[in-house]
Amino acid sequence: MSYVAAIDQGTTSSRCIVFDASGSIVSVAQREHRQIFPRPGWVEHDAREIWEAVRQVVSEAVGSLEIAAVGITNQRETTLVWDRATGEPVANAIVWQDTRTDAQLRRFDQAFGEKAFRQRTGLPLAPYFAGSKLAWLLENGFHERAKRGELLFGTMDSWLIWKLTGRHLTDVTNASRTLLMNLETLDWDPEILAAVDIPRAMLPEIRSSAEVYGEVNEGPLAGVPLASALGDQQAALFGQTCFAPGEGKCTYGTGSFLLLNTGTSPVTSQHGLLTTVGYRIGDRPAVYALEGSIAVTGSLIQWLRDNIGLISSAAEVEELARTVPDNGGCYLVPAFSGLFAPHWRSDARGALVGLTGYVTKGHIARAALEATGWQTREVVDAMLADGDTPLAELRVDGGMTRNGLLMQFLADVLRVPVVRPTVAETTCLGAAYAAGLAVGFWPDTDALRANWQRDATWQPLLANEEVEREYGQWNKAVERTLNWV
Numbered sequence: 160m161s162y163v164a165a166i167d168q169g170t171t172s173s174r175c176i177v178f179d180a181s182g183s184i185v186s187v188a189q190r191e192h193r194q195i196f197p198r199p200g201w202v203e204h205d206a207r208e209i210w211e212a213v214r215q216v217v218s219e220a221v222g223s224l225e226i227a228a229v230g231i232t233n234q235r236e237t238t239l240v241w242d243r244a245t246g247e248p249v250a251n252a253i254v255w256q257d258t259r260t261d262a263q264l265r266r267f268d269q270a271f272g273e274k275a276f277r278q279r280t281g282l283p284l285a286p287y288f289a290g291s292k293l294a295w296l297l298e299n300g301f302h303e304r305a306k307r308g309e310l311l312f313g314t315m316d317s318w319l320i321w322k323l324t325g326r327h328l329t330d331v332t333n334a335s336r337t338l339l340m341n342l343e344t345l346d347w348d349p350e351i352l353a354a355v356d357i358p359r360a361m362l363p364e365i366r367s368s369a370e371v372y373g374e375v376n377e378g379p380l381a382g383v384p385l386a387s388a389l390g391d392q393q394a395a396l397f398g399q400t401c402f403a404p405g406e407g408k409c410t411y412g413t414g415s416f417l418l419l420n421t422g423t424s425p426v427t428s429q430h431g432l433l434t435t436v437g438y439r440i441g442d443r444p445a446v447y448a449l450e451g452s453i454a455v456t457g458s459l460i461q462w463l464r465d466n467i468g469l470i471s472s473a474a475e476v477e478e479l480a481r482t483v484p485d486n487g488g489c490y491l492v493p494a495f496s497g498l499f500a501p502h503w504r505s506d507a508r509g510a511l512v513g514l515t516g517y518v519t520k521g522h523i524a525r526a527a528l529e530a531t532g533w534q535t536r537e538v539v540d541a542m543l544a545d546g547d548t549p550l551a552e553l554r555v556d557g558g559m560t561r562n563g564l565l566m567q568f569l570a571d572v573l574r575v576p577v578v579r580p581t582v583a584e585t586t587c588l589g590a591a592y593a594a595g596l597a598v599g600f601w602p603d604t605d606a607l608r609a610n611w612q613r614d615a616t617w618q619p620l621l622a623n624e625e626v627e628r629e630y631g632q633w634n635k636a637v638e639r640t641l642n643w644v
């Protein structure tokens with residue numbers, strides 16, 4: 160029997176999962192890598208360490224299984240430059256959460272204009288995206304070498320494709336997160352590249368998300384076609400089988416990302432959502448999505464565990480939150496990387512407000528979980544304000560969906576049922592599905608839809624007036640975080 164493997168290179172860890180034809184998990188391996196914080200607001204990864212982690216998880220998960228195809232999914236926007244000749248990174252990768260690039264973004268604005276960036280790329284000028292991170296690296300010692308063609312740029316998909324096959328490629332979903340790709344042509348925009356002075360020679364070729372890029376050249380996957388790459392949030396959209404316009408999902412991991420399939424033409428948001436490529440299968444038309452990106456959700460729980468010591472495991476946050484019936488008047492806005500959608504305010508920083516002598520650890524745990532609910536509500540409200548059809552239900556996945564208290568709170572504040580599928584590893588599943596489609600392991604997307612199964616559903620229970628009163632308090636708390644830096 161043969162299987163399909165997926166490599167998920169995430170923000171905090173790398174995973175390899177092998178799936179069978181029913182989309183069930185056959186084996187899993189996972190390995191964490193270091194988070195490097197050289198200064199406040201800076202976040203880096205060592206790409207060599209990540210590559211070693213990927214090799215190990217592939218060895219462990221694949222073993223001697225027969226694999227028909229392998230796919231990649233990855234943390235998006237994280238930016239790496241490496242030497243074309245030696246294959247060695249020239250510096251640590253700059254991670255998507257990093258906020259160091261305000262000066263580069265001012266230069267982008269002066270050279271091409273925020274409005275033009277939005278029109279061409281679907282993105283606001285924010286440090287989140289890869290373009291200004293690449294500009295920062297070029298300005299800090301690498302511009303001449305890049306112009307001479309000695310250096311290559313890539314997000315983590317490109318880095319892994321390069322390591323696994325020796326080719327310098329990216330897929331259209333990852334390229335759509337750079338501020339450098341034109342959403343209509345699905346290629347690098349020559350006018351943007353000229354305006355911001357990024358050499359075309361260092362950029363990878365943009366391919367579809369599901370096609371054979373080459374054969375893996377080492378390890379237990381040697382000779383196996385590498386047949387998909389998708390940014391992790393787009394992969395989750397694919398894994399949740401949101402193939403029709405109007406279908407959407409939210410993935411709750413380090414950050415949280417709500418994506419809504421909008422069909423084969425890009426739709427522009429007037430309320431702070433991104434336009435992004437959802438996926439492209441081979442030479443079929445690209446499918447676009449609107450996205451509400453939330454920077455800090457699960458990482459707030461990690462911060463309470465690792466930096467504050469409030470809990471000793473992520474799961475404990477639920478236990479602690481259940482020691483109290485409500486938030487005791489306290490609100491935690493985790494604007495650690497500024498605020499992403501729908502605000503796009505890089506000047507914001509986190510705040511814990513509403514404190515009184517009454518507030519206990521339990522209230523803070525509850526406020527931390529509620530922050531994820533309210534941030535999702537802000538994104539859903541932005542979609543409604545844009546005139547998008549309300550979601551009939553929200554499909555969810557990711558590590559935080561193990562938290563029943565949070566899932567109930569989400570259903571309460573969104574006023575729609577929240578639904579978790581049986582395979583919660585939808586990110587890997589999406590990459591496996593795309594790779595499997597590319598090699599004919601699955602015949603079509605209908606076969607994938609048939610695999611999707613409901614595991615748990617949470618219905619809205621809380622009275623509407625109470626939700627709206629609390630939401631008002633949350634909005635006041637958000638205002639307190641603005642204009643901080």
Ligand SMILES: Nc1ncnc2c1ncn2[C@@H]1O[C@H](COP(=O)(O)OP(=O)(O)O)[C@@H](O)[C@H]1O
Binds near residue numbers: 170172558
């Ligand atoms: N029971 C839980 N309650 C709340 N958050 C949780 C729970 N279990 C895990 N998490 C959070 O989920 C995140 C891990 O989810 P995962 O989907 O593996 O993330 P990623 O792919 O972004 O690394 C961590 O940030 C962790 O704090």
Ligand SMILES: O=P(O)(O)OC[C@H](O)CO
Binds near residue numbers: 168235
């Ligand atoms: O690695 P994750 O799951 O935290 O996802 C990160 C996102 O892709 C950032 O855009």
